[in-house]
Amino acid sequence: MPEVIFAGPEGRLEGRYQKGKGENAPIALILHPHPQFGGTMNNKLCYEMYHMFARRGFAVLRFNFRGVGRSQGEYDQGQGELSDAATALDYLQSLNPNAPFVWVAGFSFGSWIGMQLLMRRPEIVGFISASACANLYDFTFLAPCPSSGIVIHGENDRICPWQETEDMVAKTRTQKGRKVEFAMVPGADHFFEANLEDYMKVAEGYLDRRLQQPPEGEYFD
Incomplete structure (x- = not known):
């Protein structure tokens, strides 16, 4: 997994990049947990999601x-981090100009940014959003949500508490043909430390189900 350094809004940004299979591979961007609470791109869940898409x-x-x-x-309280994410997506698209579509996966703070x-x-x-903190972050901007996800x-x-996030999902309006799903992992804490395998089964199952649908189907324009 090659290390990459690319220009960001406030200086260089450090990343890890895996080339796709074929010239027209889709692309995925992975966003890590809160920077002030130990979140990095090497977070185990982010690492596993990175390889989930690469596989x-x-x-x-x-x-x-x-x-x-x-x-x-x-x-920068999330505003600068959103700019970082947009710049990272620009960079990823510059490496893959023929990519037919994009996915984003985020964990906690990263899910809010994504x-x-x-x-x-x-x-x-x-x-794919893990541990979206509906009690800490405002998700009312999803009005309506233009993409399907979980x-x-x-x-x-x-x-x-999962009830607050489930309630946020239930209240989220979506564009026609789009659907936001909610899944709870039994026994798991915020970080899925003892339930990472259970989390990945849910994430992989959802991704595989979506990828089996034709591009012109319910989930794609």
Whole structure:
């Protein structure tokens, strides 16, 4: 998995990039948890999602937000991190100009950033969000949500009770033909540390089901 350094809004950003299979491979962007609470691109769940997409032929990028690892800049309350994510997607698309579609996957803080990003980028056709903290972040911008995706939460999440996230998903309006699903992993905490395999089964099952649908089907324009 080659290390990459690319220009970000506040200096260089550090990432890991896996080339896709074929010239027209789809692309996926992975977004890590909160920078001020130990979140990095090498988070185990982010690492596993990165390889989940790579195994399915995607060109995939995970990177450190500003101020994390070798990425320059300072934490910016989510606004700068959203700019980082947009720049990372631009970079990923520059490496894969023929990519037919984009997925974004985020964990906790990264899920909030990823779901903001998909509101701005119509090429994003699917998302996977882990531990989306509906009690900590405002998700009312999903009005309506333009892409289909899944929000996966741990039953024993003490940082964000699953009921609040499920309620957020239930209230999210979607564009015609789009659907946001909610899945709970029994016994899992916010970080899925003891239930990573269970989490990945849900994520992989959803991704495989979506990829089996034709591009012109329910989930794609």
